[in-house]
Amino acid sequence: MNISEKESLFQPGQPVSPDRFEGREDIIKDILKYFPAVKSGNPQHFFITGKRGMGKTSLANYISDFARNNYSMVTAHIMNDGVHDIDELVIQIIERILNAIRSEKWSSKIFKVIGNYIDSVGFGGLNIKFKPPEDELKNIKDNLAFYLSDLVSEFKDKDGLFIVIDDINGLSETPEFANWYKSFADTLATSVENAPICIMLTGYPEKFRRLYDHNPSVNRIFHTHELKALSDADVERFYTTIFS
Numbered sequence: 001m002n003i004s005e006k007e008s009l010f011q012p013g014q015p016v017s018p019d020r021f022e023g024r025e026d027i028i029k030d031i032l033k034y035f036p037a038v039k040s041g042n043p044q045h046f047f048i049t050g051k052r053g054m055g056k057t058s059l060a061n062y063i064s065d066f067a068r069n070n071y072s073m074v075t076a077h078i079m080n081d082g083v084h085d086i087d088e089l090v091i092q093i094i095e096r097i098l099n100a101i102r103s104e105k106w107s108s109k110i111f112k113v114i115g116n117y118i119d120s121v122g123f124g125g126l127n128i129k130f131k132p133p134e135d136e137l138k139n140i141k142d143n144l145a146f147y148l149s150d151l152v153s154e155f156k157d158k159d160g161l162f163i164v165i166d167d168i169n170g171l172s173e174t175p176e177f178a179n180w181y182k183s184f185a186d187t188l189a190t191s192v193e194n195a196p197i198c199i200m201l202t203g204y205p206e207k208f209r210r211l212y213d214h215n216p217s218v219n220r221i222f223h224t225h226e227l228k229a230l231s232d233a234d235v236e237r238f239y240t241t242i243f244s
Contacts, residue, residue, distance in 0.1 A: 024059055027225045031063055034198075034223065035071050039159050041194035045185055049205040050227030056202040059227065060164045063200065067162040073198075074100050074155060077164040084170040086180055090141045093163060095130045097151060102128060106156035141180075145187040149195050160196030172207040178214035185221045 034044045048056050060077070067073040076096035080089065098118065101107040111118065117132040132140065140147050152161050171177040188195050205226055211218050 024055070024062075024227070027059070027227070028062065030225070031223070032066065035067065038162075038196050038198045039071055041196050043185075043188045043192075043195045043197045043199075045222045046198070046200040047208055047222040047224045048200060048202045048227065049208050049224065050202075051204065054227040054229070056227060057166055060166055060200055060202055064162055064164055067160075067198065071160065071162075072158050073160040073162045073196075074152075074158050075162045075164075076100055078166060080165055080167045080171065084173065086141060086171070086177060087137055089165070089171065090137065090144060091130050091132075093144075093165075094140070094147075095128060096163075097161070098128045098130060101155070104155075104157075106154065110151065110154050143187075144184050145192050145195070148197055149188075149192045152196060160198065163197070163199045165199065165201045168201050168203045168211075169207045172203060172210040172214075175214040178211045178218055181211075182215050182217050182221065 031046060038044050048059055050056050064075045064077060068075045074097065076093065078089070078092045078096055080092070098107075098111075101110065114130075114132075117130060117136065119129045119131055120127065148161065152158075155161075168177070188197065201222070208224065
């Protein structure tokens with residue numbers, strides 16, 4: 001194979017594919033230890049912080065890949081860069097889930113229930129767009145915990161749902177998102193029975209502090225990990241593994 005056809009391992013700002021991911025063993029171990037609890041119906045929330053280029057998206061990709069392959073979870077990754085609106089975020093979450101399950105045989109029941117709110121777009125209708133009316137969108141936003149639980153209950157051969165909301169930086173600017181997420185997490189934990197749902201948010205450290213300033217109670221919702229620069233030993237292992 002020509003070297004120009006190989007995957008470049010040095011692309012600042014680009015996530016590393018899960019099979020190339022190296023380092024962060026302690027953080028990964030600490031995150032994965034909660035997955036048996038998620039599978040048993042106890043929802044978990046993670047917040048991954050770090051400066052630009054520290055590998056937040058790569059870590060989220062790795063955990064998402066692990067959840068899909070080892071815990072038989074449906075995974076949905078929302079690239080939230082530039083989105084400041086909770087309504088749009090909710091639409092993206094539902095769209096990513098629908099696109100992730102569309103090839104499953106059991107998904108027909110879900111699509112039948114919400115068929116009036118979806119549309120297929122793109123070449124050959126390969127992408128699903130979720131287009132609920134304004135009043136229905138408000139209902140979903142206000143009751144997202146129950147809505148997600150209802151969706152997961154229809155997953156016939158899957159054991160849960162893993163959602164990544166990648167880059168909440170814009171959403172952290174006002175108290176609205178902090179208060180909404182706190183309400184969503186509390187409802188998921190206290191009012192929804194058997195919720196095998198795990199959600200991972202990523203953002204800059206100052207953005208998490210902004211959420212805390214808006215609503216200090218968010219601090220108890222998340223298992224928080226800050227990614228710092230890799231140690232010399234991690235870098236050496238990376239080079240040794242990749243170039244072997």
